[in-house]
Every structure is written in structure tokens, then in C-alpha cells.
Amino acid sequence: MQVELKNTTKKLCVIGDPVLHSKSPLIQNTMIRALGLDYVYLCQPVKAGRAAAWLDAAREAGYAGFNATMPHKLDLVPRMDELDQDAALYQSVNTVCIRNGKLYGCNTDGRGFIRALADAGVDPAGRRVLLLGSGGAAKAVALKLVQQGAASVTVCNRTAAKAEELCQYAPAVMKAAGFDQATLRREADRAELLVNCTSLGMAGTGGQFEDLSFLKELPPAAAVCDLIYHPAETELLCRAREAGHPALNGLGMLIYQAVYALEHFADVALDAGTMRTLVEQALKEL
Numbered sequence: 001m002q003v004e005l006k007n008t009t010k011k012l013c014v015i016g017d018p019v020l021h022s023k024s025p026l027i028q029n030t031m032i033r034a035l036g037l038d039y040v041y042l043c044q045p046v047k048a049g050r051a052a053a054w055l056d057a058a059r060e061a062g063y064a065g066f067n068a069t070m071p072h073k074l075d076l077v078p079r080m081d082e083l084d085q086d087a088a089l090y091q092s093v094n095t096v097c098i099r100n101g102k103l104y105g106c107n108t109d110g111r112g113f114i115r116a117l118a119d120a121g122v123d124p125a126g127r128r129v130l131l132l133g134s135g136g137a138a139k140a141v142a143l144k145l146v147q148q149g150a151a152s153v154t155v156c157n158r159t160a161a162k163a164e165e166l167c168q169y170a171p172a173v174m175k176a177a178g179f180d181q182a183t184l185r186r187e188a189d190r191a192e193l194l195v196n197c198t199s200l201g202m203a204g205t206g207g208q209f210e211d212l213s214f215l216k217e218l219p220p221a222a223a224v225c226d227l228i229y230h231p232a233e234t235e236l237l238c239r240a241r242e243a244g245h246p247a248l249n250g251l252g253m254l255i256y257q258a259v260y261a262l263e264h265f266a267d268v269a270l271d272a273g274t275m276r277t278l279v280e281q282a283l284k285e286l
């Protein structure tokens with residue numbers, strides 16, 4: 001993508017390791033160009049444990065901000081001068097704005113997820129949710145679902161202790177459960193929304209679900225969301241769609257978390273739906 005650079009152009013980037021596969025530069029530069037903003041968005045590999053060194057370098061180099069992905073989201077938290085409500089709640093930062101040398105840490109993942117659900121006509125309020133996984137994405141999604149009034153969130157995870165820890169945030173509505181087929185079947189039977197927040201099904205190193213038969217227990221109207229967007233349709237999503245469930249992948253969440261991040265960076269209010277259409281078009285043209 002061609003980006004016009006001036007001496008005044010403000011620098012943004014995504015940091016992580018690995019990060020060279022990231023779609024964030026394409027997504028952000030597409031929006032920046034369409035909006036005529038004087039920013040450029042780069043890709044910056046930063047190794048695990050080097051977040052503090054990066055922060056010094058970013059301030060020195062005059063970066064206006066950056067997004068963070070694996071493995072930095074947790075390490076950044078104690079280094080921020082201020083955290084927004086979601087970053088403080090999740091104890092995880094995916095967006096950092098640098099203003100007058102001060103660091104403002106935000107987290108836009110949960111909002112991005114909820115907006116993507118809304119696009120698919122799914123309101124989590126009052127729904128019984130079955131959530132698979134207890135990693136960083138699961139935490140943002142689960143806590144946002146609770147905030148949005150989900151009736152219950154059952155968290156099934158391979159490592160039981162992590163599910164139990166996550167559920168301590170809202171013990172009245174959250175419950176930890178196992179990841180075995182019997183448990184998944186039982187919990188699917190009463191779920192109105194299933195969200196896969198594990199890496200199972202992800203292209204590359206994600207691994208695969210050994211058994212997806214628990215999907216058959218879902219009530220017909222239950223919606224199914226997979227946070228994975230590569231591939232565009234995981235086996236879980238394919239089976240759910242074939243069984244007639246409303247099904248959505250993680251692309252909407254990816255785009256919306258970026259839209260909300262750009263709002264923080266540039267201090268502008270964006271029409272999120274228009275931005276999604278624009279970015280999806282750019283991704284198709286890849």
C-alpha cells in the first residue's frame with residue numbers, strides 16, 4: 001500500500017513477536033488514508049521481555065502510539081501512566097497512546113467483539129453463554145459479555161485453574177467447567193451463544209478440536225462465534241453454519257478493535273460501520 005509521508009507525519013505501529021503476519025498495518029493505513037489523517041502505521045517486531053526498552057525507544061523516536069499483541073499485552077500494564085476502564089479490568093493493554101511523553105493504555109478488544117456481535121444481530125444481554133478458552137482474548141470477551149448483561153458465562157478450558165481464576169471476576173454469573181466432551185455436551189445443551197476463544201482451528205500452529213460432536217447439543221437458535229479469522233471459516237464455524245446456527249468469525253472483532261484504537265490515537269470519532277466496509281474491501285483486494 002502507498003502511504004504519503006511528510007516531515008510532520010506521526011508514527012504508529014503494532015509491536016509483537018511474531019508480528020510480521022499482522023493485518024494491523026493494512027487495516028490502519030487503509031483507514032488513515034481514507035480519512036486523510038497525517039499518520040503512518042508500521043510493523044515493529046519486539047521480543048518478549050523487551051517492552052520496557054521499546055517504550056523508551058518509542059518515546060525517543062516520537063511515536064504517537066502503538067498497538068500491542070502477543071506477548072506484550074500484560075507486561076505493558078504496570079508501565080502505563082494511565083489505564084482506561086477496560087485495560088484496568090482485563091489487566092491487559094492492546095493500545096498505547098503517547099502524549100507529551102505520558103503513556104495511556106487502553107484495551108479495545110472487548111468493545112470490538114461486542115460491536116461485531118451487534119453487526120450479526122446478536123445481543124448478549126440475557127443470554128446464557130458458553131465460552132471456550134481462558135487466555136487473553138477469552139478474558140476480554142468474557143468480562144465484556146458480563147458487563148453487557150449476559151445471564152451466565154460458563155468458561156470451559158483445558159487448564160481448569162485458568163478458567164477458575166477468570167471466573168473470580170464475576171462469580172455470580174461466571175462458572176468454570178472442564179473441556180471434556182461430556183462437559184461440553186452438557187453445557188452446549190443450555191447455551192444460547194457459543195464463543196470459541198481457544199486457538200483450536202487457527203491456521204498454522206493452532207491445533208484442531210478432536211471432537212466437535214458437542215455442537216449437536218446446541219439449541220437451534222444459538223449463535224456461534226469463533227474469534228479466529230484465519231481461516232475465515234474454521235471447522236467449528238462450518239459445522240455450526242451447516243446446522244443452521246447464526247455463525248460469525250473473528251474478522252469483525254479484529255477490524256473494530258482497530259477502529260477504536262485509531263479513535264484513541266487520533267482523538268477522532270469514527271463511523272465504525274463505514275470503516276469496517278472500507279477495511280473489508282481492502283482485505284479482499286490483497
Ligand code: NAP
Nearest residue numbers: 133134135136137138158159197198199202227250253254
Ligand atoms: P492465549 O492467551 O494463548 O489462549 C489460548 C487458549 O486456547 C487457552 O485457553 C488455551 O488453553 C487454549 N488452547 C490452546 N491449545 C489448546 C488445545 N490443544 N486444547 C484445548 N485448548 C487449547 O491466546 P489468545 O490471545 O487468548 O487468543 C486465542 C484465539 O483468539 C487465537 O486463535 C487468536 O487468533 C484469537 N484472537 C482473535 C482476535 C480477533 O480480533 N478476532 C483477538 C485476539 C485473539 P490453556 O489455558 O489450557 O492453555
